[in-house]
Amino acid sequence: MQKGTFPLTTSLRVTYMRLVVLGFFFLCFSLLTETPDSVSISTVNHRGPMIEGQQYELQCDVHDVAPVQNLTVRWYKNQTLLHQTTFTDTIETPVNKNVTLLIRPDRADIGAQYWCEAELDLGAEGPQPPPKNSSTPLSITVHYKPIINETKLPSVVRVFRGYPDVLVCEADGNPKPTISWSLGTNGTEHNIYSEKLNITESTPENVYCIANNSVGNTTRHVKVSIQEDYLPLIAGLIAVIVAFISVIFIFIFLIYYKTAKMGHYNLKNAKPSAQNGNIAQNGKHNTFPMKKLSQSSILA
Numbered sequence: 001m002q003k004g005t006f007p008l009t010t011s012l013r014v015t016y017m018r019l020v021v022l023g024f025f026f027l028c029f030s031l032l033t034e035t036p037d038s039v040s041i042s043t044v045n046h047r048g049p050m051i052e053g054q055q056y057e058l059q060c061d062v063h064d065v066a067p068v069q070n071l072t073v074r075w076y077k078n079q080t081l082l083h084q085t086t087f088t089d090t091i092e093t094p095v096n097k098n099v100t101l102l103i104r105p106d107r108a109d110i111g112a113q114y115w116c117e118a119e120l121d122l123g124a125e126g127p128q129p130p131p132k133n134s135s136t137p138l139s140i141t142v143h144y145k146p147i148i149n150e151t152k153l154p155s156v157v158r159v160f161r162g163y164p165d166v167l168v169c170e171a172d173g174n175p176k177p178t179i180s181w182s183l184g185t186n187g188t189e190h191n192i193y194s195e196k197l198n199i200t201e202s203t204p205e206n207v208y209c210i211a212n213n214s215v216g217n218t219t220r221h222v223k224v225s226i227q228e229d230y231l232p233l234i235a236g237l238i239a240v241i242v243a244f245i246s247v248i249f250i251f252i253f254l255i256y257y258k259t260a261k262m263g264h265y266n267l268k269n270a271k272p273s274a275q276n277g278n279i280a281q282n283g284k285h286n287t288f289p290m291k292k293l294s295q296s297s298i299l300a
Contacts, residue, residue: 036071036118037064037094041135050105051215052144058101060116060135066094070126073099074117077109107144110174113137146173146211148220153209158225159199167197167222171211182208199224 044057065071068091074084085099115137121130149170159165171177181192183204197207209220
């Protein structure tokens with residue numbers, strides 16, 4: 001044994017060999033595996049806003065990943081998992097992979113964010129948790145044709161003659177629609193560019209609200225029915241009846257008042273009193289003084 005050295009025991013030799021093997025394993029592992037270098041998302045053959053109801057293709061690009069059979073690519077809309085893709089390739093060297101997703105957006109998807117995630121799962125011997133790399137979210141804009149609010153604009157509108165009314169046409173669309181009115185039987189006689197339309201007796205029976213944007217247009221037909229206003233006639237009739245009843249009431253009241261003021265005497269079965277010539281009232285002793293009238297007083 002040389003000076004300055006110390007003997008390796010059996011346990012130390014075993015530990016040393018394990019470290020060498022483990023280091024060699026991790027060296028080989030690092031040479032054979034490659035976590036996703038970058039992940040990106042894009043639309044295929046399209047730029048700008050999407051149209052509601054049409055189909056579009058999104059593409060997720062994963063760069064420099066190995067081994068690809070351990071790769072999983074997941075698609076998300078906001079935080080909802082839409083789809084995932086795995087691979088069966090046995091290529092050991094780093095490769096690029098492209099994964100696509102077909103979508104058919106609607107107006108509820110305005111502002112939605114699509115993104116993809118690449119995960120390399122090497123099993124129990126690999127890093128835990130498995131390494132992941134995500135793309136930058138892709139926000140989409142959806143354009144759709146106008147929809148007219150039929151609740152605020154019924155198909156039949158009744159208007160009383162002499163009382164103008166206002167129709168309001170509201171529509172939802174992206175881009176924001178322009179509103180116009182067409183007046184006449186065929187809807188092309190006269191155009192008014194406004195959300196509101198004043199209805200008078202001269203308004204045609206058929207009017208049309210048209211909401212238009214770059215995607216399309218929507219038309220709402222409204223029938224205007226002019227109604228006669230019988231309220232003034234009814235009010236006048238009621239006033240006449242009230243006046244007639246009032247006159248009758250006043251007439252009856254005057255008759256009753258005149259009768260009550262003049263008094264009423266019942267001389268039936270009247271008998272003169274023996275003492276003073278008064279008339280007895282129904283056999284009672286109460287008497288009323290009576291004055292004898294001369295012939296001239298009666299003729300007067």
